[in-house]
Structure formats: C-alpha cells, structure tokens
Amino acid sequence: MTQSPSPPAGRSFAVNSATEHPVQIVGAGVAGCVAAFTALELGYRVAVHEAGPGGPLPPELRSPDLNRATEAPSWWWPGQYLAGKGLGGGSAVNGMVVQAPRQMDEALHWAIDSFDPTPAQPGPLGRRVLDAAGDGLGHVALLSAANGQRRTAADIWLAPTDRLHVGTNTTVTATDVAQMVDQGLPTLIAAGALRSPGLVGAEARPALDHPSVVLRFEVPADLQTLSIDEPVTTVILRWGSCQGVLLERAGADPSNGALILSEMKGHRLDDASIATAFELLVSLGLNPSVSNDPAPVAHACCTLTGVETIAPVVDASTLSELPSVNPMVTVAAHARRETLRLLRYRDVGD
Numbered sequence: 001m002t003q004s005p006s007p008p009a010g011r012s013f014a015v016n017s018a019t020e021h022p023v024q025i026v027g028a029g030v031a032g033c034v035a036a037f038t039a040l041e042l043g044y045r046v047a048v049h050e051a052g053p054g055g056p057l058p059p060e061l062r063s064p065d066l067n068r069a070t071e072a073p074s075w076w077w078p079g080q081y082l083a084g085k086g087l088g089g090g091s092a093v094n095g096m097v098v099q100a101p102r103q104m105d106e107a108l109h110w111a112i113d114s115f116d117p118t119p120a121q122p123g124p125l126g127r128r129v130l131d132a133a134g135d136g137l138g139h140v141a142l143l144s145a146a147n148g149q150r151r152t153a154a155d156i157w158l159a160p161t162d163r164l165h166v167g168t169n170t171t172v173t174a175t176d177v178a179q180m181v182d183q184g185l186p187t188l189i190a191a192g193a194l195r196s197p198g199l200v201g202a203e204a205r206p207a208l209d210h211p212s213v214v215l216r217f218e219v220p221a222d223l224q225t226l227s228i229d230e231p232v233t234t235v236i237l238r239w240g241s242c243q244g245v246l247l248e249r250a251g252a253d254p255s256n257g258a259l260i261l262s263e264m265k266g267h268r269l270d271d272a273s274i275a276t277a278f279e280l281l282v283s284l285g286l287n288p289s290v291s292n293d294p295a296p297v298a299h300a301c302c303t304l305t306g307v308e309t310i311a312p313v314v315d316a317s318t319l320s321e322l323p324s325v326n327p328m329v330t331v332a333a334h335a336r337r338e339t340l341r342l343l344r345y346r347d348v349g350d
C-alpha cells in the first residue's frame, strides 16, 4: 500500500489491526462509502483506503457546475475514461444526476432516499426543451446537491465516528489485498469498475460502456441565463433506452450547449434515436452538430460478472448488466445489498 507523496516502506496492515479496524474497504467512491456506512451500521469497525486526496472538497468540485470539475486535476484518474479519485470517487466529479430505475427494490429506495436529490432549475433553454419534448419524454434533472452545492457519497455516508478510519492518498495494490486476505481481515473491494479487477487478480476484460454521442449547438444570447456555479445539467430526456442529458452550458463559454445522448441498457446507440434528438433541437431553432467525443457520462462496468475473486468486490464491476439509468444510484444500491449479504451474519469479533 503506498501513500503519496512519501510512501512508507513495507507498511503492514497490523497498523490497522483486526480489533481496531476489522473491515478493510478499498476505495472511497460511491460503492466504498455505502459499504463503509453499512458495515458501521452493522456494528463493525471500518478502515477505508482511498488513493485520492481527502480534506474539504475544493470549491471547483463543490460547485454544481459540472464544467468546473475539470479545474481540479488531482481528483481525476488519467486514462481513457473519466473517473473520480478522492473521497466520494465519481460522485466528487460527476454530473450529480440521480435517477430512479423503473423497477425499484428496498436497496434502491434506500439509495434514493439517502441521496435526497434536489431538482435542477432549468433556464429558458431547458424549459423550451421540456416543452418541445412533451409529456413523458422529458423531466427536470434531480441532482445530488444541497443548498446549491454538490453533495458527494462521502458527504452522505462517510460521517466521522471513532469506529471509522479513513486513509487518503493511499493506493492499495494487488499484493496488499492478498495480505489483507491472508491476515484474515474482512475485505471489500470498491476501487471502481476500471481498477477493482486488477486488485483481485482477475484478468482484465473489455469493459461494458454506455455508448454516447454529443449534439453540440450554439445557445442563443437571450437563452444564456445560467450564471457560473449553477447546475448546468437541467433536463433529462428519455425515449426507449436512449437518454439525453441537456447541458445548458457545456464549458466556460455560455454560448456552448450540448445534448449528450447515451444508450443506457443495450450496447448501441441507433441512428433513429440520434435523429429524434437532432430534430427536436432543430425544431427549437438550434443548429446541432453531431460529435463523437467521449461523453462525460461514459461509464464502464460489469468486468467481473461471474468471475471468482480473492476478495469480494462490491462496486459497478460486479453489476450483472449496464444500468438502465445513470449508474450512481444503481451502484449505491448494489453495494448496499452486497455489503449486507457479506457482513450481516459474520461474527464481528470484538
């Protein structure tokens, strides 16, 4: 396990002995925070190891303006996919959209209630899109925010208690995980769909992803009303399994708008869905262009489905399929179910 900036050599998990911190959770993203909360609720002591920074969320991330998140590079993992690195993981950098899947169970209700999302405030552009989309197709986005600011999974589920130890800037390796398991420490892996497989010695598989394209357009001057630090994701459109997320400002320049289209459950985004969204924007006098830039909602998962692992993984990599909606709530509910299943009937030991 390495701690940046100055990694201590040969650190042993005995520091967090079984009696002090029995449950070891790797990763403090959405799944890791839920796992920690659930383990604490069951009476365990918990040690969370997070590779990214801790401390107060920088103002640019606390802002609900998605565009500002890119101003905090230390909170991102570099690579093909955007992924958050720090307390809250993806929820510290993401679009904050909280959506209920069509079929709900107890864990999903629990997750939505915990997020306690607040509705975005569409500007005139968002209201026009909602009107043009008509009933049933569009709705105001619900966001994981409170008092106009981002609310991360760590804010929701990682409240300090004397039974919780959170180590930040601490990158756990596959060897560390093997040692945790050897030492008999209950260990849950929640390092995210892209990194958990490597930690449990599973062969990397191609990740499943929500294919996305972006329709970019120029926002007319009279519709550029969102001020900086307001949520820019205001409206969600749904037709079939295609989703459109409206960004009323897609960057620092208020004249840039975007509709991000993603196939939420299947594995392709068909031309008819793109044409429907394109025509909707044209009907509003906007002049969209189709761009194949990687979309910020892109998210990989399901890489460990059906694979035996050295330690249980409770994050998006063990979902059985791509979620039908933006994944944060699905991941939280999944981590809740898995942590309860794995820890409920274990002997706490102290």
Ligand SMILES: Cc1cc2nc3c(=O)[nH]c(=O)nc-3n(C[C@H](O)[C@H](O)[C@H](O)COP(=O)(O)OP(=O)(O)OC[C@H]3O[C@@H](n4cnc5c(N)ncnc54)[C@H](O)[C@@H]3O)c2cc1C
Pocket (backbone or CB within 6 Å): 026, 027, 028, 029, 030, 031, 032, 049, 050, 051, 052, 082, 083, 084, 085, 086, 087, 088, 089, 090, 091, 093, 094, 095, 096, 097, 098, 099, 170, 171, 172, 173, 190, 191, 192, 193, 195, 196, 199, 296, 297, 298, 299, 315, 316, 317, 325, 326, 327, 328, 329, 331
């Ligand atoms: C830009 C962007 C926008 C998104 N928008 C939305 C949205 O609006 N709504 C929505 O529902 N979903 C959204 N998502 C997806 C959502 O954020 C993820 O589904 C969710 O965060 C996945 O949770 P997780 O716990 O599986 O992984 P993560 O939240 O990624 O957490 C993994 C954590 O593990 C840590 N970690 C990794 N490796 C190690 C290691 N070796 N040692 C220690 N720690 C490690 C990471 O630093 C990270 O903190 C978005 C994602 C991105 C990137």
